[in-house]
Amino acid sequence: MKSKAAALTLQQTCLSPAQEKTQQKVIALAGNPNVGKSTIFNALTGMKQHTGNWPGKTVVNARGTCTFHDNTYTLVDIPGCYSLMAHSAEEEVARDFICFGEPDAVIVVCDATCLERNLNLVLQIMEAGRPVLLCVNLLDEARKKKIRLDLSLLSFRLRLPVAGTTARSSRGLDELLDELEQMLFSSPLSGRSSALPEASTPRVVYPEYIEEALSLLVPRLKRICSASGKKLPSARFIGARLLDANESLQASLKNYLGFDPAAIPEISGTLEEIRQMLEDRGISREQLHDDLASAFVRTAERVCKGVVFYPDEDCDKKDRKLDRIFTSRLTGFPIMLLGLLGIFWLTITGANYPSALLSRLLFGLEDRLALLFSLAGVPAVLTDVLLHGVYRVMAWVISVMLPPMAIFFPLFTLLEDFGYLPRVAFNLDRCFQSCSACGKQALTMCMGFGCNAAGVTGCRIIDSPRERLIAIITNNFVPCNGRFPTMLSIITLFLIGGAGGLTGSLLGACILVALIVLGVLMTFLVSRLLSATILKGVPSSFTLEMPPYRRPQILKVIVRSIVDRTLKVLGRAVISAAPAGLLIWVLANVPLSGQTTLLTALTGFLDPFARRLGMDGCILTGFLLGLPANEIVVPIIIMTYMARGSLLEVEGVQLMQLFTANGWTWITAVSTLLFSLMHWPCATTLLTIRKESGSLKWTLLSFLVPTVCGIILCFLFTTAALFLFPA
Known part of the structure; x- marks a missing residue:
């Protein structure tokens, strides 16, 4: 019968019975954030990996296999942490796996450019009594900064095997695996064993x-x-x-x-x-806590003396010069806005052509499928439901959503790989602190531009449950890629006039950035209100790692962002769009009496309320039926205006004529833009909120908060506009 210990190890690493029989060695891969731990994991495991959630946690883990000299290892990439004194769900997972998951060894990855700080975690894992292999990564960065390290002396002082690596170019990984093999399989009598008596292991001495x-x-x-x-x-x-x-x-x-x-x-x-x-x-308890922590710092200082040699000149001169530009009060925010403007301009301009090509391809396939269905004798009603209802909505979502995401996510990931995004969080930290929220919310807010569901998932990096909920509830105030088509259509038709070409696209991007700034300001305002009411509390402190600036690995970034972000988000959107297509077809084609359909009745019911918000019943119906996917809001509005039974594509002058014929004015356009910026999250985001918060109450609040803000803002704008500019 298995012991409870063995059962825990099996559960936490998710080993299969076959793996357990072959006695694969389970290796934990630990380290501070931004030390290249995941790069090493990906390089060692390649495609032989999969992800999941830790038991009872929403924290994601990655597991993979690696074979070296006929020995197979199961590598577990545990969340990055600074110490075993856990303060967040991620750190708890890391600590519990190291302490209670019974790994056969722990590879601790350290940054060669700041080794002394990273040794804090190494010493804690050593004190816990786990077999440790120290991997000093980023040797190329240390070389650029003219930092020299004596890894042999470091190994002697720590009584640990030490391997130096440059994971981005896969240098030193064979040596790392060779050290791991010696540590796990060498006989103590061979003279090559890394196992040492407990007395010879350096001990952290407390006061x-x-x-x-x-x-x-x-x-x-x-x-x-x-x-x-x-x-x-x-x-x-x-x-x-x-x-x-x-x-x-x-x-x-x-x-x-x-x-x-x-x-x-x-x-x-x-x-x-x-x-x-x-x-x-x-x-006092505070003094005891500080003395326990400072003992590791002093030991790390003692170990590194004579091991790390810094150059006489400032080795971080380049990074500090860039930081003075990117994080100063004078230039930090303008550069952020210009960067945002550039990303959206590239996304808007670059997505037009592939989106049109993809649209022609998918809708051309619809005609061929209709012919195939006809030849196969499929009933006309079923063909209409499946093709002109479900398939058409899915095709619309894919053609409109995929190209912008395929451009935005790689650009976003390039900034992340370069090291700029932590500087954005640094710049916005004071703003969020003044709202009694967490500065890390800046990062989750940035993720929301690509997809609000991804932004909600990213809120896991926030340690405080209170501040995590604030970030989740307010994430929808930044528009995702799904809302860009609606906004851009309205901006192009009603707000940039006859401007075209480069001037038009730049003007459109500027207006879009202005809307986004409004969404960010609403994020600050609502975060402050939540902190002062239902989510009261003292803002927490946190450690924000400022990684060195690095040259992005463009090819890897593109592949990673498309596979890990774009396709996953698109998959969730398509799954939500399929039932939406069925619902839209039913509403548009099932008659109530005479020529009146369910859709017509719904728009008529909503029209009086929508008029008070500067819109009409068709527009509000478009937002309601666009709950599964924001990309289909404008097509639903067009379908409703034209009283058709399926989604239609109308562009340019024809779309302008259609909207103006149905009473659109500049007030209608601005009100629709404001409501598009602030209304309920899409179905995918709501499901993600339910999963992350574990509560229907917070999911409902996340639905109501932006919706109520949108209703109030549209009502105030419309009332003021009609008063100042009466028809």
Whole structure:
């Protein structure tokens, strides 16, 4: 019968029974964020990998296999973390897998340009008693900055195998696997084993009062650890965390053991004795916490002395010069706006031609499928439902949505790979802090431009549950790619006049950026209101990693962004669009009485309310039926105006004539733009919110907040416009 420990390992790494029988070694890949950990994982595993969620968590993990010298390893890419003192769901997952997932070894990836800071995590994992292989990555970046490292001396001081790598060019990876093989399979008698007696391993030395407390606690914990029969972290590591009153670790330890060690009279009595001793000496819990953490910092400083050699001149001169440009109060925000303008101009201009080509291809296929259905004897009604209803909506979503995303996501990922996006978060941090929100919300907001569902998923990086909910609820205030076609159509027809060519596209991009700025301001306002009402709380602090500027790997970025983002988002949108196509066909073709259809009745019912918002019933119906996919809002409006039974494509002058014939004015256009910016999230985003928040209440609130804001803003604008410019 399997032990509980073995069951946990199987569950957390998701090994198959076949893998368990072959006794594949399970290797955890750990490290700080932005050290190239995932690059190493991808290089070692190639396509032999898959992703999923950790049990009971929404945090995504990646697992893959790697074979070297006939030895197969299961690599687990755990979330990036700065320490084992977890503050977020990601850090809890990383800590729990290292401490309780029973990996055969932990490869800790460090950044060669800031090795001393990264060693903090290495020393903590060593104290936990896990076999560690240190991978010093980004040697090329260190070389550019003229930083020299003595990896042999580092290995000697830490008593660990150390391998230097440049993962982006796959250099040093064979040496890394060779060190791993020696550590796991070499015999201690061969002279090549990395295993060393515990006494020879460098120990983090705490202040005297902590060492005195541990001398009382550790012997008792050792007896409990040995009696449990499980591969627990070292008693010293557990003892230090119990002193620190780390509730998250205690909960995980209790779950792993099936009982709470701190509740055992022998341990609880010792802890109470230690607390009394600290109180008598005037040592607060805050001082204890700081002293425990600073011990690792001092040890890292001692280890790195003589190991890392910095040049006499400023090795970060180039990065700091760029930071002065990108993050200064004078130039930071203008560069952000110009960058946003450039991205949207490229997206708008570049998407037109492939979108038209894709549209002709897909709608041409519809005619051929209709002929095939006719030859096969398929009933006309079924052909109409499947082709002119379901297929046409799906084709419309694909042709309109795919080209902009295929341009936007790679551009966004290039900025991320270059290292600019963390600077955007830095610039906006003060704005979000003033709203009692988290500066990391800037990153999730940027992700929302591509897809709000992706932005909601990205909110996992925010540690505070309160601030994570604020980011989720307000993410829809930034327009996704699905709303761009509606906005661009209206801007082109009503707001840029007769401007065409380069001037027209630039003017259209400027108006679109102005709308986006309004959405960002609404994000700040609503975040502040939520923080002051139903989501009160003190804003949390967080560590924002400023990675070095790097030359983006363009080909890899394009492939990764298209596969990981564009196609996934498109797939979810198509799944939502299929039932929408069926619903739209039913509403447009099922009669109530005479020539009146369900769609006509719906638009008539909504018309009085829509008029107060500067729109009409057909426009509001388009937004309602566009819930599954925002790309089909304008086609639904056209179909409703023309009283047709399926979506129609009308462009340019004909579309302008159609809209003006149905009463559109500049007020209608602006009101529709405002409502497009601020209305309910699409179905895919709502499902993602339900999954991420785990609550129908927060999903409903995420639906209502932008919708109510849109209704209020449209009503105020229309009332003011009609008062100032009466017809």
